Amino acid sequence: MGPRDKFSIEPLYVQVRNLLAQRLASGVWPPGSMLPNEMELARELGVSSGTVRKALDSLESDRLIVRRQGRGTSVVDQASGDAAARFSNIRNGEGRRIGGDMELISQIKAVATATERQRLQLAAGDFVLRSTRLRRYRNQLFMHEDAVLAMSRFPGLDEKNAGTLRISALAQRHGIHLAKASERVTLEEVSAQSAERLDIDLHTRLLKLDRVVYAAGGYPVEWRVAFCSLKEDMLYLAEMV
């Protein structure tokens, strides 16, 4: 890596962090595998071990890697375990996040509407992939959702099964690191169509979850509007720090 590049404003440890993040995204070190140890990385990149440590600190706080003393550093699998439902605030009785099983209802590729362009920060003419899905938990239908994917953020997107994957898995396949999401929670009367699909009475009160998921670069990748009927032993839990 050599001495600090005068033309890049970024501190060296940030450059290292970004380089490693890029490698993680590229699949050089697949999910679950081990990274080279810190000294080796420092040698290879020509920086001090302290600089590598700061870079790894950053990657760890972004949940891209996990480190364990005496063991080493491994790559987090975003598509399995708790990471897969990271952006769901629906939890079961034990407090674990619920993703649920998805059933794709319909899917269509289209030019983004004005609203979609606004929410996903897209340009005119950009394409989106709209998916309508149902979600079940323990065979109970609890959610109906319309998800809109910004296709330009997913180069080489496989449109065939994109709608059947949750955003965490899809992002990992495309080397995209998800960073955060913000979800607007409101109460809304359910539409006749949704009521039928969720098998509930019209006028039943539902949670409307309007969520945008952002990638590490700060740009939005998915906009989803879901109607959720909280079943017994399910709750919406917002953590504030």
Add this chain to the structure above:
Amino acid sequence: MGPRDKFSIEPLYVQVRNLLAQRLASGVWPPGSMLPNEMELARELGVSSGTVRKALDSLESDRLIVRRQGRGTSVVDQASGDAAARFSNIRNGEGRRIGGDMELISQIKAVATATERQRLQLAAGDFVLRSTRLRRYRNQLFMHEDAVLAMSRFPGLDEKNAGTLRISALAQRHGIHLAKASERVTLEEVSAQSAERLDIDLHTRLLKLDRVVYAAGGYPVEWRVAFCSLKEDMLYLAEMV
């Protein structure tokens, strides 16, 4: 501070962090004031500047202090600005958190019920302070809340005006550092009494916000159940990271 104490498992920088946190809580450095610089702290405590830096990193990430290069390190005022509404997910149109103006309706000191003991992790016989309040934003009534304060966590609590202060201000006065909160969001039909107080029709759809606020030690300090009628230009926004 000297060499590492063999009987305390904590790393030195954690010990320094806790010592400084304690000083902050004690009011030695009041909100808004400047801390001694890093080298001075290191000299005074007899540790390296790197250790002080790690301690300050931790305090900063816990939002107890803010550091600015070239300027120094100052103490965050938890009772004003955004910090005061840190545990409210209700936001206005510009995305700023809304605390609102509080109007105390009633207040009573009592022995904790079983539910209160459970939510606040109290022992039998512990006292709580129950406050019922209304909240307004721009003269619009939007929230009715029942707050339960664990009195044992607030030594020397001034019962007279405890109910009129928001939890962030109250905690700061008692040298308690708030760390996190978790809020259960559900839909519930409003009670007749709440409906009257919020000046809305019965059967209007409301958000029920059931929130517990935790201090830095991990113990709960306040349990609050609120019914919120989201007015125009207000929204509930949950951030996920």
Add this chain to the structure above:
DNA sequence: GCGAATTTGTGCGTATGTATT
């Protein structure tokens, strides 16, 4: 079961960069 090797974590010290006053 024990000890050696490996790997991350902690702690120290120093030099230099950069933003603020």
Add this chain to the structure above:
DNA sequence: TAATACATACGCACAAATTCG
């Protein structure tokens, strides 16, 4: 401009956890 204070970068030594022979 000069002084101050935090930020970055380097390097070394040792501690603690894990793994493996």
